[in-house]
Amino acid sequence: MKAFIVLALCCSFFSSSAVPLAFEFSDCDDPHVFKAVDAALKKYNEDRATGNQFALYVVMEAKRTAGPDPQYYVKYRILESTCAAEENKHWQECHYKVSAEAKTGECTARIHMNDADKTTNISQECKIFSDVSKIRYTVAPCLGCFHHISSDGSEVSDILEKTIQNFNKNSGEPALFKLVEIKEAKRQVVAGWNYIIKYEIEETNCSKDQFQDLTPECKITSRG
Incomplete structure (x- = not known):
């Protein structure tokens, strides 16, 4: 069984039709x-x-x-x-x-x-x-830094779905790989959003010769 821990760097920008911020x-x-x-x-x-x-x-x-x-x-x-x-x-x-x-x-x-x-x-x-x-001192948030976000929402899952599709399409592996676990997710606010996502994928029983993309039939295999 092959497993990978992957780091995804993603960017999401506001639509050009959106009203820009004044500052x-x-x-x-x-x-x-x-x-x-x-x-x-x-x-x-x-x-x-x-x-x-x-x-x-x-x-x-x-x-x-x-x-x-x-x-x-x-x-x-x-x-x-x-x-x-x-x-x-x-x-x-x-x-x-x-x-x-x-x-x-x-x-x-x-x-x-x-x-x-x-x-x-x-x-x-x-x-x-x-x-x-x-005087009461407070710690100001770092507005341009990466901050941890929940890994359970659609925001992260949508990014990983496209990322894993791209991996399966372009990798040299004979079988398709499937998400096992999301290790960490961070987001940075810029003129849109930047993401850093660490996740683990493992090999499935679906070969690229028979399947173009993951389906419910694709199960993680224990074969090396």
């Missing part, structure tokens, strides 16, 4: 995202009349629209710095204030950058916390 996810380390966040944080510091400036701590989420004049939607975390608000300094020149004394905050901003006119329109909201110990 698509961007890498938080993208220089264009940093430029947008920098503009938003500079505006926030400029609007502060008293106290200290804030410096960027981390970008938590970033989206953008397609096209030459993109709009960015970003969420970022800031920490109080040692630079006073009235000082004419860029936040990158400032040091973080001692964490036990520093205020922290989270900002949500929408930035429209027009490179041709060298203009930037920003709307944002920042929530500042004075007591760092009361």
